[in-house]
Amino acid sequence: MSMKKWLAIIILFSFFAYMLWEHMTERQTIATGIHVGMKAPDFSLQTTDGQMVQLSQLRGKAVIVNFWATWCPPCRAEMPDMQKFYERYDQQVEILAVNVMVRDSQEKVREFIKEYHLTFPVVLDVDGHVMKQYDIQPIPTSFIIDRQGIIREKQIGPMSYEQMVQYVEKWGK
Known part of the structure; x- marks a missing residue:
């Protein structure tokens, strides 16, 4: 050759x-990557009033971890349903709203909480670490985590009240 x-x-x-x-x-x-069926990666973040919240401390309850921002129209649209759901199911499910802090300030987040009368924990991902850890691309994105800390559902886009109820009936017991 x-x-x-x-x-x-x-x-x-x-x-x-x-x-x-x-x-x-x-x-x-x-x-x-992060996927349904795996253990939810643990994280600790501060609320707007300085309290630390750690995901693993919520074990024993189902948890909805919702990644959102104040400037995001679909995020704004789902918050009233999320609050309504929390008022009805707070004994079974914890909601942990993770503000991704992209173009947001603590003051904007505080104003948002007041405007929407949110009573569930809102934590601040100031440096984007948790957003990266969970590989969040579009927001809102939510993870439904069962009582044992396993990711059972991933919802990209806003959730309705009815969807939240379906998730808690399926994974919150």
Whole structure:
């Protein structure tokens, strides 16, 4: 075989080996993200009044972890339903609203809490660490976590009152 053919074979082999490696690396990355059925990663964040809330301390109750922002129209739309749900089911389910602090300030969050009369815990992800940990892209995004701390549902987009009720009936018992 000529040198040109050997060089072409080596280049083709290298190309296919690289493509295979890329494909395997991509699949590995996808498999290691946050997904339904895994234990919810623990985190601690402060509320607007300085109290620390740790997700693992809520074990024993189902938890809705909701990632949101004050400037997000779908987030604003779901908050009245979330408050209504919390008033009805607060003995069975905890809501933990994680403000992602993108273009938000503590003062804006405090005003939002007052405007919507929110009584469930609202915590501040000031540096975006928890947002990254949970791989949040669009907001709102919510995770339904069962009493044992296992992620049972992931909801991208706003949740209605009816959806929250369905989730608690399925995972909150």
